[in-house]
Amino acid sequence: MEELINKLKGEIIEQLNLEDVKKEDIDNDAPLFGEGLGLDSIDALELIVLLEKNYGIKVANPADGKKIFQSIRTMAQYIQDNKK
């Protein structure tokens, strides 16, 4: 799990062009949206692309993103549970 979280942080920084953000800046349990990283609705859609591209997981309903992308940990958990 920790390994996946670490990998995911790198992927998110790359996919979302978070140029000034380092892996260690991202708290595993802090909310991804709103405060913190300051992600927005387009970022949420980009994270859906990331899940599909890097992990082959399709999120059909973007509303599901809210739950999946609560924090890095919930996202990693979702990947672990749904990865093919």
Add this chain to the structure above:
Amino acid sequence: MSATNYISAFCRISSGKVNVNHSIMFADENEESSAAFIKSVYKHYQINYPKFYKMDKLCQLAFVTSELLLKDNKITEKYSKEDIAIVVSNSNSSLEIDTEHQKTISDKENYFPSPANFVYTLPNILIGEIAIRNLIKGENTFFIFDKFDAQFTADYVNSLLNSGKAESCIAGWVDYYEGSYDGFLYTVEKTPGVLGIEHTTEQLNNLYK
């Protein structure tokens, strides 16, 4: 019959140089790429706006040009936000990022269109980025010309001010395609401001050479 309006300030970013009101503020001719140059301007001026990195190159250029234009020329504090217009044009629309988007959908085996790219496949998004940053809410229009049309721009922007549709305007030309870039934005006001150049076709042509 028409009142005189003034170019109160301008910023031009092109050929590895940043020119604000006739002063070369920053130049780096060794930068290997245009995108890197625009980024180095952003870093040089310590502009802190993380969204910058999410923008496509056209918007990055427009954003940095507008930041340096408005840095010491705070029209947003002088006028109501509803009375500031933004009128910008270019030649290549959003063709740079259009090409990127097309690449992501051309290969059926590797089909991952990016919403973060797609949203930039409209040239007026750069007006949106400037508006969001400065909370500007007035008239906004994006035109496409083969090259900067000083006469149309001067006439149209003057008519906006003279008819009371705007009190001030950010106008100009922002083009980015295949590594060549040209950002030229200026402010128009009814008072002379820093530069006090009359906003006419002739003066605009002198300024944009």
Add this chain to the structure above:
Amino acid sequence: MKSEIFIIADNIISPLGFTSEENFQHLKKMETGIKSVSGRSLSAEPVCAAVINDDKITSEFDKLNIKDQYTRLEKLFILSIADTLKQAPAVKANSSKTLIILSSTKGNIDLLGSANNNGFDKKRLTLWETGNVITKHFGNPNKALIVSNACISGVLAMIIGKRLLEQGVYENIIVSGGDILTHFVVSGFQSFKAVSNEVCKPYDASRDGISLGEACGTVILTNNSALRSPDSILIKGGASSNDANHISGPSRTGDGLSLAIEKTLHEANLKPSEIDFISGHGTATPYNDEMESQALTASELQNVPMNSLKSYFGHTLGAAGIIESIAGIHSIKNNTLIGTYNFKELGVTKPINIIKETKTQKLNNCLKTAAGFGGCNAAILFSKN
């Protein structure tokens, strides 16, 4: 004293027909141009969209007996403009007093996805070159003015046409808006998860996204009162604004759209109570339609009958503002309110007055609104002569 600006000819090309009249007949009967499309390389999966039949474009274009090669979009522009010129023979396309304004978001973007730009020169990808091609075809000596401002392009192009005519440099302005449906556009909106699986449902409680479409529409505007007829429609005002909120999400409060509406009514010298109906933007995304309900309520227009034509034409981007305005103009002329296809139950928080079924009613003043990516909004006001 500003001269009055009016519309003396119009054309809509859409899946519902190649003239305004044909289109309006279908709207009156509440027949949609949207259907499930597969195998036109728009999308891997079938997609609900309003697509113009290729053979129909070819057969209509062949009637013009033109030798030069034109792209799909250019053919639509030429057909649409030619139809309006036929209605207004006094307007000379080759006069220096006539200007052509084109509104488009993506121009010939289909060339980008084709091998070798479909045999066209690379500069054909630029909208200014499309402008050159169109002015050359009609022998117009002026450089075409190109407006590319997302989904408000069409409304904005007409507003700019009005302003230029008021300055008196031109006598007649041909404003044509067009966009074609491509894999480029469909894939992008799909990546936004913004495309409904069914025909879109504007303002409805169960709305779940847009339907895309392609169309072209043209109006001829004039300041020459000699060309005015009892049938001419006046443009009394128009304005654009920005939400300054987010590049792809509309303002939650609708303040940007409200500002454009209020500036428009001010210019037109009309009170909200004098507006007979509103042709809304109504894309059928949850956020857009909600934003409109907020904006209209803030502008005291919540009781005015309103429709969206997106469930007939789909969202036609750079054409939308023009074809939906033309439909509004024909509503005024025919005293007929068009019902909103697929609208059943109001699904926005403010109680706006959506027209369900087509009905006749005396109409004088129509407000057309639009909103788009980049936070832009626009409004324009049409009145009976």
